[in-house]
Amino acid sequence: MGIIKENVSKDIKAQKAAQIENMSKIDQAFAKYNLEVDEAAVEKAVKRIIDEKVPANNTPEVKKFLYGSVELTSLHTTDTEESILAMIEKVNKQDSLYPGMPHVAAVCVYPVFVNLVRNSLEVDGVEITSVSGSFPSSQSRMEVKVAETQLAVADGATNIDIVLPVGKFLSEDYEGVADDISELKEACGDVPMKVILETCCLGSLSNVKRASILSMYAGADYIKTSTGKEKAGATPEGVYVMCQAIKEYYEQTGVMVGLKPAGGINTPMDAIVLYTIAQEVLGDKWLTNEMFRLGTSRLAQQLIDELNA
Numbered sequence: 001m002g003i004i005k006e007n008v009s010k011d012i013k014a015q016k017a018a019q020i021e022n023m024s025k026i027d028q029a030f031a032k033y034n035l036e037v038d039e040a041a042v043e044k045a046v047k048r049i050i051d052e053k054v055p056a057n058n059t060p061e062v063k064k065f066l067y068g069s070v071e072l073t074s075l076h077t078t079d080t081e082e083s084i085l086a087m088i089e090k091v092n093k094q095d096s097l098y099p100g101m102p103h104v105a106a107v108c109v110y111p112v113f114v115n116l117v118r119n120s121l122e123v124d125g126v127e128i129t130s131v132s133g134s135f136p137s138s139q140s141r142m143e144v145k146v147a148e149t150q151l152a153v154a155d156g157a158t159n160i161d162i163v164l165p166v167g168k169f170l171s172e173d174y175e176g177v178a179d180d181i182s183e184l185k186e187a188c189g190d191v192p193m194k195v196i197l198e199t200c201c202l203g204s205l206s207n208v209k210r211a212s213i214l215s216m217y218a219g220a221d222y223i224k225t226s227t228g229k230e231k232a233g234a235t236p237e238g239v240y241v242m243c244q245a246i247k248e249y250y251e252q253t254g255v256m257v258g259l260k261p262a263g264g265i266n267t268p269m270d271a272i273v274l275y276t277i278a279q280e281v282l283g284d285k286w287l288t289n290e291m292f293r294l295g296t297s298r299l300a301q302q303l304i305d306e307l308n309a
Helices: 002-022 025-030 039-052 060-069 081-092 111-120 142-155 166-170 174-188 205-218 236-253 268-282 299-307
Strands: 070-073 106-109 127-131 159-163 193-196 222-224 258-260 294-296
Touching: 025 174, 025 205, 039 236, 039 268, 060 070, 060 268, 060 299, 070 081, 070 299, 081 106, 081 111, 106 111, 106 159, 111 127, 111 142, 142 159, 142 174, 159 174, 166 174, 166 205, 174 193, 174 205, 205 222, 205 236, 222 236, 236 258, 236 268, 268 294, 268 299, 294 299
Parallel strands: 070 106, 070 294, 106 127, 127 159, 159 193, 193 222, 222 258
Antiparallel strands: none
16 A cells, blocks of 8 residues: 555656646746735734834934935936936035935936936945836837847946836736846846836736746846836835745745835835835845845935934
């Protein structure tokens, strides 16, 4: 009887192995993860973190860390060379105006302003992030997306933020999504690339998990919540699921992928909540100004105001 059970077990394992071998590479990747997210359980976990852990992080030290993680962003239709230069001037003058504060992690602009930023930014260690790939819709020919990305890198971008092709994702063209991301990653060369999931458009937290895993397998160096151009931005629940995906991907591959919440981060407390979620799910290894970024246009000054109150 024991031999029969052993043979049956071997047959089942062989069948499963054959099934996996016949899957596409994307399906093989998905098979390693539980992509069905219990939304009620996520809400409960987030509520516990907010109630029990956030108060302890409402400190000057955490706020200074958050300031040093900010990607100071200007992505307006009304942006001008003058307005971008005014933003860069604030960064350049920070040491004299706010001694003891870290500098922001990056400035984030449209590709047309990258060369201007490169020539005017005087602070070492501040990255130049450019949105690219037909931001914010990602609805353009691939040749256009690649050319825009290559030009941004040539002009001096040291980070590139692209948008997941949400339409393809919602049509379940996962191979097409992965191909787009991989091609843009190749266009970036050695420059780190963030993939914006536009979580508010994905329909469910299960899709947030799936999009996170797909983006990382396709080459994302960071996953980012939002463009800030849609109906909503970063939510605690979405960030929690993205952190889970990053952790599980790291356990499977040994590759650390960064996190960038963006959009709708309106107060220091919003940022503290997201920081605390990352701390609880990912641990201190991810709590560096390189691995944890915040995309925002207003938070930096609010943090300075609170720290100097």
